[in-house]
Amino acid sequence: MNILIMGAKGQLGREMTDCFARGYSALGTPDILKESNVLCLADIDEVDVGDLDALRLFLENQEIDVIFNCAAYTNVDGCETNTETAFRANALGARNLAIVAREKGAKLVHVSTDYVFAGDGDRPYAEWDLPAPISAYGKSKLLGEQYIREQTERYFIVRTSWLYGKYGKNFVKTILRVAKERGACRVVADQRGNPTNAADLAHHLLKLATTEEYGVYHGTGNGECSWFDFAARIVSLAGIDATVSPCTTAEYPTPTKRPAYSALDHLALRATVGDEFRHWEDALAAFFAENGTELD
Numbered sequence: 001m002n003i004l005i006m007g008a009k010g011q012l013g014r015e016m017t018d019c020f021a022r023g024y025s026a027l028g029t030p031d032i033l034k035e036s037n038v039l040c041l042a043d044i045d046e047v048d049v050g051d052l053d054a055l056r057l058f059l060e061n062q063e064i065d066v067i068f069n070c071a072a073y074t075n076v077d078g079c080e081t082n083t084e085t086a087f088r089a090n091a092l093g094a095r096n097l098a099i100v101a102r103e104k105g106a107k108l109v110h111v112s113t114d115y116v117f118a119g120d121g122d123r124p125y126a127e128w129d130l131p132a133p134i135s136a137y138g139k140s141k142l143l144g145e146q147y148i149r150e151q152t153e154r155y156f157i158v159r160t161s162w163l164y165g166k167y168g169k170n171f172v173k174t175i176l177r178v179a180k181e182r183g184a185c186r187v188v189a190d191q192r193g194n195p196t197n198a199a200d201l202a203h204h205l206l207k208l209a210t211t212e213e214y215g216v217y218h219g220t221g222n223g224e225c226s227w228f229d230f231a232a233r234i235v236s237l238a239g240i241d242a243t244v245s246p247c248t249t250a251e252y253p254t255p256t257k258r259p260a261y262s263a264l265d266h267l268a269l270r271a272t273v274g275d276e277f278r279h280w281e282d283a284l285a286a287f288f289a290e291n292g293t294e295l296d
Contacts, residue, residue, distance in 0.1 A: 159217070163198055
């Protein structure tokens with residue numbers, strides 16, 4: 001099987017690249033990991049996913065069976081001021097990959113976000129709930145989803161949230177750094193969602209790609225918490241002598257309006273390939289057991 005990973009230098013892209021290098025994923029060995037040829041692209045460094053002609057030319061002589069789109073502009077605050085960059089990466093890039101996937105007869109596995117929802121509910125969002133993004137990031141990602149639906153039928157759109165892993169910047173690494181340097185951190189306690197281990201997400205993306213169960217999925221760590229709960233658990237598991245204090249969103253303003261409640265339900269996974277996501281606390285404990293707390 002011929003695989004293309006877009007965004008291969010990002011947090012999730014590197015995790016998936018590791019899966020192919022090892023021949024297994026954190027939760028098992030999906031069939032796709034057996035005897036696959038993998039092409040890894042870092043997006044803008046090698047080809048601009050926002051340029052359809054350049055993308056077509058670069059992949060002209062490549063046989064591709066599955067495209068994993070891990071490329072995105074995920075700087076949520078940056079999207080508010082760099083809206084064209086957000087649109088080009090998150091919406092136009094998704095459209096172009098969907099077109100290429102259709103032309104090559106390939107499946108497209110695309111990663112989206114909980115930010116497509118308004119976050120004003122009080123129960124986990126199901127796949128059929130209507131999106132209503134309140135930020136430029138969420139709007140650009142939703143438009144990417146819509147473009148994919150228009151351009152190809154063989155797609156898996158997988159919405160995730162609060163992603164962390166051993167690569168790149170993420171909340172876990174930030175809390176570890178702040179707690180070690182300052183001995184204290186204040187974290188918002190009135191925003192709730194699902195922390196997600198990148199290894200768990202990678203496993204489910206790989207598993208879906210071996211099927212014909214096309215559609216929209218939610219894939220996050222099981223169980224929900226606040227950012228404050230998440231931070232407190234990080235500090236506790238890391239054994240750092242630091243104080244974690246709660247605050248409100250109003251006390252910690254940012255340029256972006258964020259969903260207050262964006263937990264996601266995994267109905268589509270349960271109904272098709274199965275939900276193997278670990279509870280977020282178990283996945284976090286496993287992350288530290290595997291990687292330690294001295295993360296770059």
